[in-house]
Amino acid sequence: MSATILDGRALSKELTAQLKAEVARLKAATGKVPRCVNIVIGQDASAASYGKSQKRAAEEIGIDYQFTYLAHHVSQKELLDQIKFLNEDPEVNGVMIHKPVPEGIDFQQAVNALAPEKDIEGMGTGNLGRLFLGKTPIIPCTPASAMALLALSGVDIAGKDAVVVGRSEIVGKPLVFLLLEKNATVTVCHSGTHRAGRLESHVRSADIVIVAMGKPAFIKGAWVKEGAIVIDVGINNVNGKITGDVEFDAAAARAAFITPVPGGVGPVTAVMLMKNAIETFKQQAGRP
Numbered sequence: 622m623s624a625t626i627l628d629g630r631a632l633s634k635e636l637t638a639q640l641k642a643e644v645a646r647l648k649a650a651t652g653k654v655p656r657c658v659n660i661v662i663g664q665d666a667s668a669a670s671y672g673k674s675q676k677r678a679a680e681e682i683g684i685d686y687q688f689t690y691l692a693h694h695v696s697q698k699e700l701l702d703q704i705k706f707l708n709e710d711p712e713v714n715g716v717m718i719h720k721p722v723p724e725g726i727d728f729q730q731a732v733n734a735l736a737p738e739k740d741i742e743g744m745g746t747g748n749l750g751r752l753f754l755g756k757t758p759i760i761p762c763t764p765a766s767a768m769a770l771l772a773l774s775g776v777d778i779a780g781k782d783a784v785v786v787g788r789s790e791i792v793g794k795p796l797v798f799l800l801l802e803k804n805a806t807v808t809v810c811h812s813g814t815h816r817a818g819r820l821e822s823h824v825r826s827a828d829i830v831i832v833a834m835g836k837p838a839f840i841k842g843a844w845v846k847e848g849a850i851v852i853d854v855g856i857n858n859v860n861g862k863i864t865g866d867v868e869f870d871a872a873a874a875r876a877a878f879i880t881p882v883p884g885g886v887g888p889v890t891a892v893m894l895m896k897n898a899i900e901t902f903k904q905q906a907g908r909p
């Protein structure tokens with residue numbers, strides 16, 4: 622079998638066009654466009670380049686996207702004061718805090734201080750709690766991207782055996798709840814899945830494999846079940862080349878669908894942030 626590629630760049634273009642039309646509709650109805658703010662602490666170069674690509678995505682869709690820069694030595698209290706100010710600003714619909722943050726800053730405490738209806742990354746406990754209950758429209762962006770690519774396969778997830786490799790707060794754990802919502806049977810693997818051959822045997826039995834480890838080509842193509850769907854979230858820089866966590870060619874020879882790296886989950890993630898920014902705007906404007 623040779624897998625169909627789940628093309629993140631094409632999906633990103635399609636979603637961008639849909640969101641652009643939605644912003645135009647909201648602008649016509651309210652006279653306003655969604656406005657979001659990215660709090661960047663210190664002058665981190667990678668934050669700047671990732672932030673720039675988000676800004677480009679926002680501008681294409683018609684979202685007003687601004688940066689608030691705080692000094693590297695900002696205190697936790699000053700950060701919380703800034704968050705309070707943005708929470709109370711009726712002209713700001715969405716706020717995010719750029720990672721990484723300098724040592725001494727408690728990121729999760731800061732994210733939890735965001736008003737849940739402005740938390741566009743969906744990483745505060747309010748939105749994560751709603752995700753747990755299956756009741757949030759604000760889904761963390763990378764898991765949302767993985768689920769959108771899974772949906773692109775057209776395969777009904779209900780009743781399928783899904784294996785998630787990785788249990789980070791930002792990717793693996795939210796995915797568990799999103800897959801459960803779709804009635805998949807979910808197994809989660811992590812560094813504690815260390816008994817010899819256990820990771821391999823879980824992957825071998827999976828209809829759907831979603832990998833977010835940060836370890837290049839760790840998941841061997843030979844482990845992938847014939848006809849499985851493989852979503853590779855990993856981004857690894859190996860000698861200047863970006864690769865995923867799955868051995869792509871060998872996996873593609875067995876899978877029915879697979880995401881490439883680059884060009885899979887990554888391009889859809891920034892669009893999902895914009896989708897959340899539109900959702901928070903709609904909630905605040907009381908518009909469906």
Ligand SMILES: NC(=O)c1ccc[n+]([C@@H]2O[C@H](COP(=O)([O-])OP(=O)(O)OC[C@H]3O[C@@H](n4cnc5c(N)ncnc54)[C@H](OP(=O)(O)O)[C@@H]3O)[C@@H](O)[C@H]2O)c1
Pocket residue numbers: 763786787788789790791792793810811812813814820833834835836854855856857886887890
């Ligand atoms: N495409 C995108 O938009 C996007 C967004 C975010 C992240 N990423 C990429 O996705 C990857 C994962 O990111 P992350 O933030 O989730 O990373 P992370 O916080 O480092 O989590 C990695 C996970 O992999 C598990 N793991 C590590 N070694 C393992 C092993 N030998 N066997 C089984 N599980 C193992 C860890 O288990 P423990 O929990 O036991 O330590 C952990 O749960 C990275 O490459 C990152 O760059 C991509």
